[in-house]
Amino acid sequence: MLHSFGLRFKPWTDYAQIIRSEITRRSQRPVDFHDHSLLNARLADDKSDGPFVDYLHAVYAGKRPDLILAIGAPAANFVQRYRHRIFPGTPMVFTAVEARRVQYDKLTQDDTVVAPAHDFPASFENILRVLPRTKTIAIVNGASPNETFWLGELRRETAPLTGRVELKFYNELSFEEILKDAANLPPHSAIFWHLMNVDAAGVAHEANAALSRLSAAANAPVFSYLDNFFGDTTVGGPMHSVEEGSAVAAAVAVRILNGEKAGDIKTPPTKYASPKFDSRQMQRWGIKESDLPPESTVLFKPPTMWETYRWQILTACSVILLQAGLIALLLIAHEINQPLGAILNNVETAEILLKGRSPDLRGVKEIFGDIRRDNSRATEVIRRLRSYVTKVPFERKDFDLNYQIGETVKFLLPEARSRAVVLRSRLTGAPLWVNGDPIQLQQVFSNLILNALDAASDTTLAERAVMVETAQDRKFAAISIADTGPGLSAEAAGKIFDPFFSTKKHGMGMGLSIARTIVAMHNGQIEAENCNGAVFRVRLPLA
Ligand code: ADP
Numbered sequence: 387m388l389h390s391f392g393l394r395f396k397p398w399t400d401y402a403q404i405i406r407s408e409i410t411r412r413s414q415r416p417v418d419f420h421d422h423s424l425l426n427a428r429l430a431d432d433k434s435d436g437p438f439v440d441y442l443h444a445v446y447a448g449k450r451p452d453l454i455l456a457i458g459a460p461a462a463n464f465v466q467r468y469r470h471r472i473f474p475g476t477p478m479v480f481t482a483v484e485a486r487r488v489q490y491d492k493l494t495q496d497d498t499v500v501a502p503a504h505d506f507p508a509s510f511e512n513i514l515r516v517l518p519r520t521k522t523i524a525i526v527n528g529a530s531p532n533e534t535f536w537l538g539e540l541r542r543e544t545a546p547l548t549g550r551v552e553l554k555f556y557n558e559l560s561f562e563e564i565l566k567d568a569a570n571l572p573p574h575s576a577i578f579w580h581l582m583n584v585d586a587a588g589v590a591h592e593a594n595a596a597l598s599r600l601s602a603a604a605n606a607p608v609f610s611y612l613d614n615f616f617g618d619t620t621v622g623g624p625m626h627s628v629e630e631g632s633a634v635a636a637a638v639a640v641r642i643l644n645g646e647k648a649g650d651i652k653t654p655p656t657k658y659a660s661p662k663f664d665s666r667q668m669q670r671w672g673i674k675e676s677d678l679p680p681e682s683t684v685l686f687k688p689p690t691m692w693e694t695y696r697w698q699i700l701t702a703c704s705v706i707l708l709q710a711g712l713i714a715l716l717l718i719a720h721e722i723n724q725p726l727g728a729i730l731n732n733v734e735t736a737e738i739l740l741k742g743r744s745p746d747l748r749g750v751k752e753i754f755g756d757i758r759r760d761n762s763r764a765t766e767v768i769r770r771l772r773s774y775v776t777k778v779p780f781e782r783k784d785f786d787l788n789y790q791i792g793e794t795v796k797f798l799l800p801e802a803r804s805r806a807v808v809l810r811s812r813l814t815g816a817p818l819w820v821n822g823d824p825i826q827l828q829q830v831f832s833n834l835i836l837n838a839l840d841a842a843s844d845t846t847l848a849e850r851a852v853m854v855e856t857a858q859d860r861k862f863a864a865i866s867i868a869d870t871g872p873g874l875s876a877e878a879a880g881k882i883f884d885p886f887f888s889t890k891k892h893g894m895g896m897g898l899s900i901a902r903t904i905v906a907m908h909n910g911q912i913e914a915e916n917c918n919g920a921v922f923r924v925r926l927p928l929a
Contacts, residue, residue: 388465389423390458391583396593398458400614400628401482401635405455408636413643420451424460439468446473453642454478455635459487459532466492477648481635485655486539487532495649498642500635502626503655506543509611512623512661513576514551516677517607522575523547524554524568526600528591530584533557540580560587561596568604575606579615607671613662618686621671622663624679631656701797704828722767725760732757768885784929785824786817787863788856794831795854801836802852805843809835811854818856818863821929822908830901830912834867834922837897840890841871841919861928862910868921874914882914 387406390398402421409417422442454476456462462480465472466489477496480488485501493499514520525544527537537557544553556564561582568577582596593615601608601619610616613625634656642648661682663673668684675684692699736753739746795811802809820827831854838852852869874882881887883902888895905912910926 387421387455388461390460392423397612397614398482401632402457404632405636409639412640442472456480457482459483477642479639498648498651500638500653501655502631513609516673519574520576522552524577526556527580528582528584529586533581558586561585565603571606577608579610621667624658624661627659697793704825725763728760729757781823784819784821787820788813788818807839807842808851813856819929820926826904830904833897838867838869842869845871862925865924869919871919873916873920
């Protein structure tokens with residue numbers, strides 16, 4: 387492998403690295419890689435070619451390599467210049483070199499090219515598409531011989547943009563000056579990062595470090611044409627995929643190692659991959675997804691609220707649902723009190739009427755009619771209430787009830803603490819997969835635990851505790867919620883699951899009724915008994 391700028395110079399070393407591991411992966415035989423580098427290719431007045439050629443001669447005098455991989459334009463040019471002296475007859479792959487930098491007329495039967503073709507007009511169109519108000523584009527391009535070639539190409543290809551945007555070339559500035567200028571660009575500016583190998587002051591730069599500094603200092607978004615510059619420094623767009631390009635080069639190399647003639651392998655120049663954008667940069671520069679070209683991929687998206695806070699959201703939703711339910715119930719309670727009150731009134735009136743000597747039977751009949759009407763109103767309210775409970779959207783899926791109960795307990799810990807009740811749980815080690823609606827079942831268990839906390843705080847005993855346990859009982863998940871409260875009185879025991887039965891001052895008496903309906907919808911059972919305090923047991927079939 388002949389490198390152009392040393393062994394740690396991006397983006398070329400990225401190509402070299404991927405090509406190397408791809409060849410190793412694809413080749414049936416072990417491959418021994420030798421690295422050599424034209425360190426001085428960064429400099430204009432390099433005189434080291436001659437001794438370097440002699441050195442390579444000496445190294446490979448006895449054993450010629452099977453393949454030469456030239457990485458980058460200077461390596462390609464070097465090989466084309468000295469080919470006849472170094473390795474005549476050894477096959478060669480030119481890669482990580484732009485198609486324009488290869489002298490195709492000097493290619494021999496032993497050479498093949500795997501080259502990307504830059505499309506600067508597409509890069510600039512991309513900038514103007516995602517930021518249509520752009521007025522100035524600053525172009526970063528260094529001053530080494532290779533970069534000077536590209537300056538000419540950039541000027542030529544951006545010529546059609548004159549009049550539409552102001553173009554500012556940074557090739558005559560040192561990198562420090564570039565940083566200063568980029569920090570003070572006028573509003574509606576963008577920066578296009580091409581190359582910064584050697585700046586105008588003669589200082590060599592490693593692209594990634596320089597690009598990170600520029601991106602941090604600039605007051606405008608930075609764009610580029612290579613995806614190994616991508617990752618919180620550049621905005622994105624259509625770019626070369628280093629991975630794709632390297633994979634093509636590696637495949638060609640392996641074909642040659644397997645005996646194919648290099649000159650017979652023709653690879654069309656690789657084009658930009660489909661556009662990629664960095665969501666952090668989009669946010670920073672106010673670019674919306676709808677501004678992006680079709681088929682763009684947005685990467686580095688922060689996890690959504692849902693992904694980060696799934697459990698908290700679910701729990702909050704179920705609490706809201708419960709509250710909404712309670713509000714609805716309060717309204718219904720009012721609605722039901724009205725007809726019941728009217729019935730009572732009517733009965734009392736009828737009693738008075740019937741007490742008289744000659745009762746007004748017609749009046750009584752009318753009153754019975756009213757009672758019948760009020761009765762059906764009350765029945766209707768209750769029917770609606772039941773349908774409200776049973777018809778809430780029911781989403782069935784398999785989920786781990788054990789985990790969900792653990793989360794519910796965690797969620798209610800602060801509530802328990804505020805009531806000076808110790809809330810404990812003993813959960814099975816293994817998950818308990820059930821099929822059903824996680825939100826509704828969570829509503830059941832938070833309701834049972836809240837009732838237990840109510841009961842436990844309703845005692846003068848020193849021990850105020852609630853214990854939640856889960857277990858697997860054959861094909862069922864068995865959950866129990868036990869408290870150290872006063873337990874269920876004989877009278878209450880038979881009625882607690884009835885709607886509107888409550889012994890609490892502000893109780894609605896609907897919690898257990900709803901809980902039983904939900905458990906029944908999941909083909910489960912719920913029951914209560916006394917044991918220290920009260921213990922509620924729920925059994926749900928396992929999925
Ligand atoms: P509410 O909590 O509004 O009263 P519920 O339907 O949840 O409605 O409960 C009905 C009644 O069942 C409660 O008022 C209470 O008398 C009784 N109850 C429920 N849980 C317990 C418990 N853990 N210990 C003792 N009594 C309970």
